[in-house]
Amino acid sequence: MKRFAALLLTAVLALSLPLSTLAAGTIEVTEDVSVTDTYDWTRFKGKNITLNVYNWGEYISNGSDDSVDVVSAFQKLTGIHVNYTTFDSNESLYAKLRSGAADYDVIIPSDYMVAKMISEGMLAKLDYGNIPNFQNIDEEYRNADYDPTNEYSVPYMLCTTGIIYNTTMVDKAPTSWADLWDERYSGNMLMFNNSRDAYAIAAFATGNSINPQSTEEVDEVVEKLKSQKPLVQAYVMDEIFDKMIGGEAAIGVYYSGDAITMIDDNPDLAWVFPEEGSVLSVDSMCIPATSENQEAAEMFINFMCEVDIGKANAEYIGYTTPMQAVWDVLDEDLKYSEIAFPSEEIAEKEKVFTDLSDEVNSELDVKWSEMKSYDEGGSGVIFLLLLLAMIALACFNIWRKLRKKSRNMY
Structure with a gap:
């Protein structure tokens, strides 16, 4: 994603030295990242907890191009191991969770998929006592239609x-x-x-x-x-x-x-931005109902809402932050980017996805699959028909020869 800032990991992280407390109120994690010290970040140290985090590809600051390695910083700070994997669409995320093929503790679906998962009982209610940094989320992005009381989700990026x-x-x-x-x-x-x-x-x-x-x-x-x-x-x-x-x-x-x-x-x-309008999506952090590490997962979500972490992520991936405190400290190129932060004229034409009825959703799935099969398999079907025709012709010729031989023998 966009590498706007050179956010370097320091010897504190690289050499596994003790974390240092800065001026009152913060703990230094890297040279450019500090977190609030009023939160108990160390309560899971020594408990061998592993969090399975499932996110979109290229959707977190990962240490490349001199950026902050957010996952490593969280592991160093908390002692919690993170197993971080990625998906490429809401539909593949949903299918993976619904199949029970894997257990996840933190997932980041988009708005309409959050609504779908809530309706199907797939998400756990959040304990905001463990996510005090939710206060950093701007009011306009709280209590959205897909999660009216914010019981299940915390906005990550737009x-x-x-x-x-x-x-x-x-x-x-x-x-x-x-x-x-x-x-x-x-x-x-x-x-x-x-x-x-x-x-x-x-x-x-x-x-x-x-x-x-x-x-x-x-x-x-x-x-x-x-x-x-x-x-x-x-x-x-x-x-x-x-x-x-x-x-x-x-x-x-x-x-x-x-x-x-x-x-x-x-x-x-x-x-x-096309003149007809575009889709505005809010990707949110959620915890699957099957998670056995909910409190640790809430700690991860709280960490992602720290201002310095939000800044590192926004500047690395180039997406729009839902936190004003993060926007205030962003790199100027991103802060005034017409792509990340479009004009009011463009914003007025933005539409948002809503959850569809089961009947309509099923029809969309079926018609989409038919369309994709037609497109990607059309030439294959033609080839198969030609192959069958050739086989039929070959069989016919063999039959004719055998019939002719039989008649000659007679």
Whole structure:
């Protein structure tokens, strides 16, 4: 993600020396990171606790490019080991948890998925006595529709969707989602590989709601996606980084924070918020109902809401912080970035996802799978039919020869 600041780990962390107390009220963790000393960060030391944290890819400051290694800092401070793994979409996160294939203690789904998991009893209620830094979350991001009383989630980052394109490969800059159906981009376009974000693009382009209320509405919008298939080079998530940075595609769609990263690595890239509007998502920290380490998980969430940690994460990944105290100390480039913090005119057109009814959600899953199978497996079906035809022809020829031989013998 965007590497705005050189946030160096110090000998305190690298050499495992004791943490030092600074001026009253803080404990130094690294040279650029300190945390409040009124919180008992050490109460789990020596208890051999491991937290399984499941987050989006490239979504935390990880120590590369002279940034803060947030996970290592937390482990050093608390004595809690963190097993950190990543997912690439809300749907894959949901499927993994629903299958019971793995146990997690902290997850970071987006707003509509938080609502879905709450309704299905998949999340634990939070004890805010263990998360005093929740006070750092701005009021406007509390008590959102997906979690009206903030019983289950703490906002982590915000982002919007938009179009990223290569200025050396695109003659005229795109201005709308409808441009993604332009045949000029045939074979050079990247689309979201998840149903909600892809659906939203087609919904914007057709003037429909990004939150369908009927199965008929789903069918109509997915037909629009189907008509786009011949133009799409690939349906991607994190793969977009290598493809756009490496010039393998002319145009793609993704999240604002990741766009900042890609543009930083390839200055030929540019970003646009489409004129129809875009999706504003809030990714939140939650604890699965199956977690056996809830208090330690709440400590991790509290750590992520420390101002210095929030700053390190925001400056590394380039996403929008929900904490004013973090924004106040951000690097100036990010603080006034039109991508991370768009104008009021753009913000007024932003829409948010809501949880869909079971019937509509099921229809979207089915139609999305059909659309993907049609796109990715269409040539394979044709090949199979040709192969079967060839086999049938070969069998027919063999039968004719045997029949002829039999008649000659007679």
